[in-house]
Amino acid sequence: MHLVNVKSILSPKNGMNLYRGCTHGCIYCDSRSKCYGMDHEFTNVAVKENSIELLKEALRKKRKSCMIGTGSMSDPYMSLEKELKYTRRALEVIDNFGFGVTLITKSDLVLRDIDLLSSINRKSKAVVQMTLTTADDELCKIIEPNVCPTSKRVRALEILRDNNIPTIVWLSPILPFINDTRGNILSLLDMCKRVNVKGIICFGMGLTLREGNREYYYKKLDEHFPALKDQYIKLYGNSYVISSPREGALMKLFHEKCEALGILHDNNKIFSYLETFEEPTLF
Numbered sequence: 306m307h308l309v310n311v312k313s314i315l316s317p318k319n320g321m322n323l324y325r326g327c328t329h330g331c332i333y334c335d336s337r338s339k340c341y342g343m344d345h346e347f348t349n350v351a352v353k354e355n356s357i358e359l360l361k362e363a364l365r366k367k368r369k370s371c372m373i374g375t376g377s378m379s380d381p382y383m384s385l386e387k388e389l390k391y392t393r394r395a396l397e398v399i400d401n402f403g404f405g406v407t408l409i410t411k412s413d414l415v416l417r418d419i420d421l422l423s424s425i426n427r428k429s430k431a432v433v434q435m436t437l438t439t440a441d442d443e444l445c446k447i448i449e450p451n452v453c454p455t456s457k458r459v460r461a462l463e464i465l466r467d468n469n470i471p472t473i474v475w476l477s478p479i480l481p482f483i484n485d486t487r488g489n490i491l492s493l494l495d496m497c498k499r500v501n502v503k504g505i506i507c508f509g510m511g512l513t514l515r516e517g518n519r520e521y522y523y524k525k526l527d528e529h530f531p532a533l534k535d536q537y538i539k540l541y542g543n544s545y546v547i548s549s550p551r552e553g554a555l556m557k558l559f560h561e562k563c564e565a566l567g568i569l570h571d572n573n574k575i576f577s578y579l580e581t582f583e584e585p586t587l588f
Contacts, residue, residue: 308383309351314359319371319507321360323391324379326350329411330451332525333478336378339517350385357394364402366429371582375397375528376409384451386414396421405429405582407541411452414462422470430583433465434473434506437579439484440492447529448480455496462500476504476559478512481540482533485510485549487558494562504569504578510549510555519543 314321326347327336337347345351353359364373377379381392392408399406400421408415414423415433425431435458438468439445453461461473463519474497479485497505516521526534541547549555563570569578 306350306352307345308354311353311359313363314353315363315373318374319373321356321395322375323349323353323356323380323381323395324532325353325382325573327379328447328451329380329409332529333448333480333512333518333522334519335513335515336572337518337521338515341378341514341517348477350379350383352385352389352391356391357398360395360398361402361557364404367402367404369582370402370404372405374407374409374432374579374582375502376434376563380410380412380452381408382410382414390400392445393407393418394419397427398410399424400425401427401430405431407432407473407579408435409436411458413453413457416464419468419470421464422465423468423538426470430471430581431451431460432471432473432503432579433462434475434579435462436475436477437493437496438476440479440489444484455493459496459500462497462499462502463565466501472500472502474502476505477551479480479510479555480512481547481549482536484531485551485557486554487551490555490558491562494559494568497568498566502568502573504575505559505563506572506575507549507556507570508560508572509546509557510552511546513545514541514547555563561568568581 328348329352386392396418405423422431437455438457442456445454465472523534559568570573
């Protein structure tokens, strides 16, 4: 971990990342890609020391309240957040200024801040987006080694549901020949139904690989799935989009099952929901 100062914190679309880099160790992470121009070791997380003051300044200047997003490049609840509490401090600012929030995480540490999420949700909207990749906790420990397993994430979704905080699941990535099975998809969708997620985002059954994350992914395949790297190279070469050979059947299964379960599965509609600031209801 190291401290940095930045010039701004909000993107043009009101997204922010309080950290740069991550310690979750997910074997497939696109944020490792060289195209993002990270000038430090990925696990040596850059902590944006002045981010909270920048956030206050940015929200103070906003003419209209809106949704603030976080977690697109670095998980806001990686292990160092337990002590640093930058995400919690950012939520306090968002709450105080009357904005909405949506965040993406793989960690049940989000439950620590359920008080702030509930407060924001009463005034506007707080949405937690949780990534799920496999229903198998043992496999989860291999592909996402330094973060809580799926069972704990689903329990977190259950607690959020019980506190009336809406949730969205990212079904991504689905790794060819690893978790691209009919049984895995059905199990995850059943879990989502049980905890009453509002919607599931899925862009396809596969992952993306490019310079930086491809090399790391292949290194981990050699460690945990011997001979699978050669199969990838033979099938995909240096392709960016790595689609499962079962993608067609699995996407059909995904959409049909979501429809049967009453779970929103139109990505455009879900993103529209996430981006829409909702005024508090007056009684």
